[in-house]
Amino acid sequence: MGALETITQKIQDKAKSLLESGQAEVVIGYRKGSTPLVAAPYFARTPSDCENLIWSSFAKLNLANYLPNRTGKVALVAKGCDARSAVGQVTENQIPRDNLYLIGVPCSGLVDPAKVAAKEGRPIQKATETDETITVSGVGFEVEIKKAEVLRRNCEVCSHRSPTMADELTGPEAPAAKPDDFADIKALLAKSPSERLDYFQDLIKDCLRCYACRNACPLCYCPVCFVDETRPQWLGKSTDPMDTMTFHLLRALHCAGRCTACGACETACPVNIKVREFNRVLDKAVQENWSYEPGLTWEQKPPLTVYQPNDPADFIK
Amino acid sequence: MTLLGKVISVNNPYMPYPVRIASVVVDSPDKSLRTFKFEFLDPEDENRFAYLPGQFAELSVPGQGEIPIGIASSPTEKGYVLFTVNRVGQVSSFLHNMKEGDIMGVRGPLGHPYPVEALKGKNIVIIASGFAVTTLRATVVWLLHPDNRPNYGRITFVYGARSPGHLLFKDDWEAWQKRDDIDVYVAIYKMVPGWTGKVGFVPAVLQEICPPAENTAAIICGPPIAIKTTQPVLFEAGYKPDNIIMSLENRMKCGLGICGRCNVGPEYVCKDGPVFTLAQLNELPPEY
Amino acid sequence: MTEYIVKEDALTAFFQAIANGRRLLAPQGQGENCRLEVATGPVSLDYGNTHLSPKATFFPQTEKILAYHKKADQPKYNQYQDLGDHAEPTVIFGIRPCDAKGLAISNKVFQNDRFTDPYWKGKYESALKIGLACLNPSPQCFCAAMGGSPFGEMGLDVLAYPKEKGLGLKPLTPAGEELVKAASLPSADLASEIKDLEKKAIEAQGPLDTYQIINERKIMELYKADHWSATAEPCLGCGVCTFFCPTCHCFDIQDETSEAGGVRMRNWDTCMSPLFTVHGSGHNPRPSKTERVRQRFMHKLKYIPIKQDGVRGCTGCGRCVVMCPANIDIRTVAATMAQASA
Numbered sequence: 001m002g003a004l005e006t007i008t009q010k011i012q013d014k015a016k017s018l019l020e021s022g023q024a025e026v027v028i029g030y031r032k033g034s035t036p037l038v039a040a041p042y043f044a045r046t047p048s049d050c051e052n053l054i055w056s057s058f059a060k061l062n063l064a065n066y067l068p069n070r071t072g073k074v075a076l077v078a079k080g081c082d083a084r085s086a087v088g089q090v091t092e093n094q095i096p097r098d099n100l101y102l103i104g105v106p107c108s109g110l111v112d113p114a115k116v117a118a119k120e121g122r123p124i125q126k127a128t129e130t131d132e133t134i135t136v137s138g139v140g141f142e143v144e145i146k147k148a149e150v151l152r153r154n155c156e157v158c159s160h161r162s163p164t165m166a167d168e169l170t171g172p173e174a175p176a177a178k179p180d181d182f183a184d185i186k187a188l189l190a191k192s193p194s195e196r197l198d199y200f201q202d203l204i205k206d207c208l209r210c211y212a213c214r215n216a217c218p219l220c221y222c223p224v225c226f227v228d229e230t231r232p233q234w235l236g237k238s239t240d241p242m243d244t245m246t247f248h249l250l251r252a253l254h255c256a257g258r259c260t261a262c263g264a265c266e267t268a269c270p271v272n273i274k275v276r277e278f279n280r281v282l283d284k285a286v287q288e289n290w291s292y293e294p295g296l297t298w299e300q301k302p303p304l305t306v307y308q309p310n311d312p313a314d315f316i317k
Numbered sequence: 318m319t320l321l322g323k324v325i326s327v328n329n330p331y332m333p334y335p336v337r338i339a340s341v342v343v344d345s346p347d348k349s350l351r352t353f354k355f356e357f358l359d360p361e362d363e364n365r366f367a368y369l370p371g372q373f374a375e376l377s378v379p380g381q382g383e384i385p386i387g388i389a390s391s392p393t394e395k396g397y398v399l400f401t402v403n404r405v406g407q408v409s410s411f412l413h414n415m416k417e418g419d420i421m422g423v424r425g426p427l428g429h430p431y432p433v434e435a436l437k438g439k440n441i442v443i444i445a446s447g448f449a450v451t452t453l454r455a456t457v458v459w460l461l462h463p464d465n466r467p468n469y470g471r472i473t474f475v476y477g478a479r480s481p482g483h484l485l486f487k488d489d490w491e492a493w494q495k496r497d498d499i500d501v502y503v504a505i506y507k508m509v510p511g512w513t514g515k516v517g518f519v520p521a522v523l524q525e526i527c528p529p530a531e532n533t534a535a536i537i538c539g540p541p542i543a544i545k546t547t548q549p550v551l552f553e554a555g556y557k558p559d560n561i562i563m564s565l566e567n568r569m570k571c572g573l574g575i576c577g578r579c580n581v582g583p584e585y586v587c588k589d590g591p592v593f594t595l596a597q598l599n600e601l602p603p604e605y
Numbered sequence: 606m607t608e609y610i611v612k613e614d615a616l617t618a619f620f621q622a623i624a625n626g627r628r629l630l631a632p633q634g635q636g637e638n639c640r641l642e643v644a645t646g647p648v649s650l651d652y653g654n655t656h657l658s659p660k661a662t663f664f665p666q667t668e669k670i671l672a673y674h675k676k677a678d679q680p681k682y683n684q685y686q687d688l689g690d691h692a693e694p695t696v697i698f699g700i701r702p703c704d705a706k707g708l709a710i711s712n713k714v715f716q717n718d719r720f721t722d723p724y725w726k727g728k729y730e731s732a733l734k735i736g737l738a739c740l741n742p743s744p745q746c747f748c749a750a751m752g753g754s755p756f757g758e759m760g761l762d763v764l765a766y767p768k769e770k771g772l773g774l775k776p777l778t779p780a781g782e783e784l785v786k787a788a789s790l791p792s793a794d795l796a797s798e799i800k801d802l803e804k805k806a807i808e809a810q811g812p813l814d815t816y817q818i819i820n821e822r823k824i825m826e827l828y829k830a831d832h833w834s835a836t837a838e839p840c841l842g843c844g845v846c847t848f849f850c851p852t853c854h855c856f857d858i859q860d861e862t863s864e865a866g867g868v869r870m871r872n873w874d875t876c877m878s879p880l881f882t883v884h885g886s887g888h889n890p891r892p893s894k895t896e897r898v899r900q901r902f903m904h905k906l907k908y909i910p911i912k913q914d915g916v917r918g919c920t921g922c923g924r925c926v927v928m929c930p931a932n933i934d935i936r937t938v939a940a941t942m943a944q945a946s947a
Contacts, residue, residue, distance in 0.1 A: 033932045035745060040932030041839040061930060065841065114637075121636065123653060125744040139741070208666065210875070212843035216930050228880050231407055237859050237872045238667035268930035270845045271656075272637075325687050325723040331670055331869075335684040358684075379673045379683045380862040384885075405885035420683040541888075567890060568882050570858045573720040576874070577855030578881050580900075581890075582824050583908035588719055602828050604882075604890040604900075 002131045003171060007055040007105055010170035011077055014103050015050040018075045024101055028063045029053040029077035036127040036136065037113040041066065053077070055170070057111045057129055057147060062264040064218040068094040076100065079107035080174075081154075081262035083163035084295025085218040088258055091301050094221055104166025106174035109147070109155030110263075114272060116150050154263035154276060157181070164296055180261070182284045189281070200245070200278070206271040207244050209237075213275045216268035219255050226250060252278030257286040257302040258294050330573050333377035333422025334362040339397055340417055346482040350448055351413055352389065352401045355423055366426060368392055369433060370455040371564060371592050374425030375572050376400060376412065384408045385569045385587070388426065389451035389486075391458035393465075398423065401451045401485060427572040428591045431456055431536055431562060433465075439534050440470035442527070444547055446519045446539030447478055452564060453538050454486045457493065466498060473528050477504040477519040481512055502526055520546045530555035536562045541605075548595065558596035565591045565598075565605045581605050608795035609785050613770040620648060620698065622788035623735070627694040630662065632737075641699060650767050653743040654701050654922060658851035660708065662697070663728040664715075664873075670724060671869040675862070685869065690727030696784070698735045698765070702757030703748045703920040705736050707851025709760030710920070713913055714854055733784055735774075738766035740802060742810050745923030747936060750816060752917055755806035756799060766802065768795075775799065818943035819906050820915060827907055828899065830945035836938055837898035839931040844875030846901065846925035846933075852909070852918050855881070876900055902938050 001009075011029060018024040031042035031052045039056040041063060042049075055077070063076055064085035074095075076086055083102050090097045111134060117124070125138045135144045157180040162173040188199060211227065214220045227235050227247050236243040252275075261283065265275045286292055289312050290303040303311075325332075336355035344350035353376075357363045366374075368388055375383040384406070390399035404413045415421065433456075441460070445453045457474055459465060474493065478484045484503060494501045504515035504522045515522050519539065527550060535556055537547050544563060551561055567579035567586040574588025582601040584590060593601075611619045620629060624644075631644040632652055639652040641659045671685040700708075708729070715725035739746070739755035748755060758764055762781030765772045773795045776782040819827065847853040857874040860867055874881060877897055883889045891897050909918030919935055926934050 034934040034937055035926060035932065038932050043835070043838050066839075117637065123741075123743050138744070208848050210844045210848045212841065212845045212930055215841040215843040224880075228878065230880070233407075236861055237857060238861070238870055239872070240667075264930075268841065268843065268845070270849060270928045325690055325727070328721065329687065329723050330720045331723075332687065333685055335681075377685070379675060379685065380860050380867045382860050383858065403885075409885070422685060566884070568884055570856070573722065574717050575714055575720070575722055575854070575856075576858070576871075577876065578874070580904070580908070582828075582903075583911045588717065600824065602824065602903075604896065 003108075004055055004057075004129065004131055007170045008053070011053050011055055011103060011105070012050045014168060014170070015044055015053055015075065015077075016047045018101060019044065019047055019050065023073060024075035025072040027053070027075040027077070027103070028066050029103075030056060030059045030063075032056075033058065036124050037111065037116060037134075055105055057109070057134070058113070058127075060110055060152075060264070060267040061216060062218050062262040064089060065216060065264065067100070067218070068221040070095065070099075073099050073101070075103055077103050077105060078163055078166065079105045079110075080158065080160040080163050081260040082218075083166050084160065084260040084293075085262060087165050087295040087298060088260070088302070089218065089221075090298060091295075092258075092305070097298060102163060102166040102168075104163030104169045106162040106169060106171045107155075107158075108161065108174050109151040109158065109177065111147055111150050112152040115152075116145060119145060119150060152263050152267070153274075154261045154266070158261070159293065160296075165298065180280070180283070182280065185277075185280050185284055200248070201241065203277055204244055204248055204273055207248070207273055208271060209239065209244060209247065210270065212268040212270060213265035213273075214251055216264040217255070218262070218264070219258050220251070248275065248278055251275075252282055255279055256282040257290070257292060257304045259283060260295050331424070331571070333375065333383075333424040334366060335359070335420060336398075336423050338415060338417050338419045338421065341415070344401060344448075344485050346480070348413075349404050350401055350483075350485065351404075352399060352485070353412070354397050354399055355421075356397050357423075358420070363396070366398070366423070368426035369430030370459045371431035371452050372426040372428050373452070373572075373591065374398075374400070374423050374427060375569075376402070376408070377422030377424050378408050378412055378415070379421065381408045381411045383424065383570070384412075385427070385566075385572060387449075387452040387455075387564070387591075389454055391455045391462070393459055393462040401448060403448055425572065428587055429589070431564075431592055433459070436534055437468045438470065439532055440472070440528060442473040442533060442535045443475065444519060444523060444535060444537045444539070445474075445476040446543035446547075447483070448485060449538040449540065449564075450476055450478075450485055453536065454489060456536065457499070458489070461493070461496070461499060470532065471500070471528060472498065473500045473502075473526070475502045475504075475519060475523050475526070477506065477517075477522060479506050480509060481505055500526070500528075518546070519543055520550045523547060524550045524553075527551070527554040530557070530560070534560045534562060538564050558599055559594050561595040563593055563595060563598070565593060567605050607792045608799075609774040609776075609788075609790040610768065610793050610795075611772040611774065611788075611790055615790070616648070616771060619772070619788050619790070620644065623696050623698070623733075623784055625696075625787060627696050630695060630697045632699040641697065644698075648698065650699075650737070650772075654704070654924075658704050658707060658849060658922065658924065659697070659700055660704075660711065660851055660854070662695075662732070663708065663725055664711070664854060664856075665691075666873045667870055668724060668872075669868045669870045672866060674866040676865060679866075688868070690724050692727035692731045695728075695732040696735070697732050699737045700734055700761070701922070702736050702738060702755060702759070702761070702764070703746070703753055703922040704851045705734055705760035706748075706753050706757055707760075707920045707922065708734075710852045710909065710913060710916060710918060711854045712760070733762045733780055734760065735763040735765055735781075735784075736761040738764055738799075738802070739806055740767060742806055743923065745926050746810055746921060747923060748921035749807045749810050750936070751919050751921035752816075752915075753920055754803060755810075756803040766799070773798070816906070816917065816939055816943065819939065820910055822943075824903075824907060824911075827942055828903060830942065832941050832945045833899045834895045836902075836933070836941060837893075837895040840877070840894050840898050840933055841931055842877050842879070842894050842897070843930065844877045845928045845930065847875040847877060848873060849924040849928050851920055851922055851924075852905070876904075898933070902935065902942065905935070906939055906942065
């Protein structure tokens with residue numbers, strides 16, 4: 001049995017026992033998707049539901065997104081970044097620690113369906129996977145692709161593939177990936193302000209303002225988002241490029257020091273905008289100024305949500 | 318302003334008629350209600366704005382937006398249109414600060430009127446709670462007009478509000494009380510010194526005086542709770558769902574059955590309503 | 606009407622002839638990047654479908670409709686003025702039958718039993734629409750299950766299909782006939798070939814499902830069914846399904862002002878947003894995502910068929926199936942609606 005099947009089995013077993021013992025009322029995990037290269041969110045409430053739970057390298061959404069405002073005890077299937085998001089939600093008082101059970105999955109990185117589609121141009125009707133490869137097929141073809149060649153870009157650089165704070169791990173720790181060295185961001189920041197503006201304007205030129213990036217993000221749990229607020233109305237509702245840019249800048253700033261690089265925003269974007277580019281600039285700043293990575297302890301709050309007398313202040317002119 | 322494409326010269330249902338605010342009357346002690354009297358800048362627009370009681374219009378405030386409001390005047394009242402506006406949101410708050418003489422827009426008439434044609438030959442009981450009285454005031458004025466009154470049987474008007482100060486259109490219903498071709502019952506919810514009318518919630522008052530159901534239709538307008546508690550009284554008196562007529566409110570934008578937000582099942586409150594019978598609503602999702 | 610053939614070497618001349626000085630929109634780019642745009646490069650004939658539906662051509666995401674001056678010394682100050690319908694004579698080549706049907710369904714909303722939306726009408730009626738039939742439907746396609754066809758004709762003036770690296774053409778309306786005649790093409794009897802290709806393309810989509818059951822069930826029976834909370838639970842509440850849907854037509858009207866005046870514009874809106882229906886009082890008829898998700902599927906599969914003689918509001922283009930980040934698949938939901946008990 002490969003690692004994927006082992007993890008799937010362990011998730012199912014654990015989910016069943018949590019539901020049977022009453023330690024959880026619902027287990028949020030993944031099921032097989034209805035289309036190729038997709039694993040979909042699934043809410044298991046009875047022991048028999050648990051047979052639908054799977055682990056897959058297509059499990060692209062961050063399920064911590066479903067935690068805020070939830071009452072009752074919940075167990076969450078979480079890879080490294082998702083577990084850190086869930087921990088962040090506990091520190092931000094979105095869910096009581098006692099209501100949360102983390103079923104941790106050591107993750108080897110998820111597959112980017114866009115990269116697969118770019119590699120195999122023909123319409124894909126079916127996709128299967130082993131630990132190292134995926135096999136896609138369609139009318140008159142079947143092709144095997146190495147997962148390492150089609151990982152999501154946030155999975156290629158990942159600081160914590162295995163959950164650090166899980167209540168239980170479903171397998172041995174995953175081999176570490178190299179962390180983000182921000183080389184491209186450093187190069188971007190070395191450019192002139194107008195060149196940087198051009199870069200980001202070009203990045204979001206296809207944005208539809210559907211807010212899928214926001215809605216897929218476990219950090220975006222405000223009851224009313226600033227873009228939707230009407231009294232006062234902070235932002236126009238049209239496709240005016242200035243309004244669109246304001247949305248992206250403020251969204252990213254609201255996530256500064258809280259983002260765990262899970263990539264759910266980019267996964268959800270229907271026009272393939274690399275929304276994380278905004279976040280990465282801020283990730284870099286937070287790591288440099290506070291040596292902080294979110295979601296690694298149950299206590300420490302994100303640096304930009306607290307004040308400390310020794311906070312850096314030399315940027316105030 | 319750059320014109321793009323073809324000019325939409327006729328029948329642009331998004332184009333408001335320009336109007337001048339002829340007067341503003343503060344209607345309630347807390348100043349949350351004001352009644353606006355508008356005059357059309359182009360007198361011809363008054364003819365184009367041909368309406369019947371129960372219809373509504375979008376009050377169009379440049380730079381602020383539009384709000385759908387029931388028409389409080391009757392088409393038998395010439396030279397102006399009346400709207401009572403509750404201050405709740407951005408547009409209504411701005412409108413409350415506008416003054417006599419200011420220019421704005423009125424877009425409509427929209428929706429269907431109360432079925433005055435189908436009700437010919439019938440008795441009508443009109444039941445109003447709170448400031449939802451507006452289109453019912455229009456209905457009574459229209460029914461009492463000499464051209465229309467002979468076409469209908471007994472007319473009963475029941476109206477309740479929180480306090481005497483919250484009762485709108487006092488001059489109108491006081492005048493109706495003096496007539497012998499309409500029965501008028503006006504109530505406040507809690508007794509205050511000096512009040513000589515009825516006291517109690519509208520359903521309780523209705524229970525006391527409810528006309529027999531035979532050949533009678535009821536028109537109800539009010540907040541959801543008043544509509545809900547009035548229905549059992551009518552059922553008890555023998556009214557059937559297809560003779561209970563109501564007007565719905567939902568969030569609206571276009572008023573034309575296009576922009577999509579006011580639907581109750583397959584029906585758009587703006588285009589297919591706002592007037593529905595209880596029999597119709599019983600077959601639809603309660604999304605209002 | 607007879608059919609016509611465009612040989613491979615006559616394609617360029619054909620596109621010039623049908624444009625005839627008008628704006629020509631045609632598939633540009635390959636794969637996911639394929640868009641219906643002003644044709645500046647070669648016209649793609651081999652693509653699944655355009656990433657976005659063509660609705661924005663007739664119903665832009667943002668459209669300025671009226672404007673006014675707010676300075677009292679300006680003529681007609683505070684009175685709204687017409688900004689025109691933004692229409693221009695257009696020929697569109699390459700709309701897929703599912704999308705043409707979607708536009709035809711929206712057309713009945715924009716031009717309904719009581720009102721005509723002049724902004725839609727101007728653009729929709731100044732465009733001649735040439736559809737491109739699908740010989741090989743994509744894996745996410747299910748137009749036939751929704752009562753359509755890969756060779757569907759609804760909402761089109763001409764139906765084209767790839768034929769020996771050129772095209773076969775079937776005019777469907779007098780305007781379409783005139784358009785094709787202007788290109789001086791050889792005529793042919795293609796009826797039986799079209800029939801065969803259509804049969805093959807429908808079979809490639811897999812078996813038909815029993816959506817008819819939904820038609821037979823009463824609104825409240827479907828509405829009160831107990832699956833809606835579970836159906837909606839994974840929904841993120843983004844508007845991706847609505848933005849990509851060829852029949853979603855909801856919009857918001859907004860005023861924006863500057864120092865001199867202001868404009869009234871409309872913008873795409875989505876029933877997935879909690880603010881879409883919220884009353885001024887704070888009351889919300891569709892307060893949670895359960896009601897909102899139910900609204901979307903009831904609208905597509907029950908309300909639109911009631912209002913449009915049984916034509917379903919989903920055309921089976923499959924965009925929402927592919928785009929939904931939470932994999933809420935309308936085919937699964939329809940099957941659940943047909944099976945679930947109240």
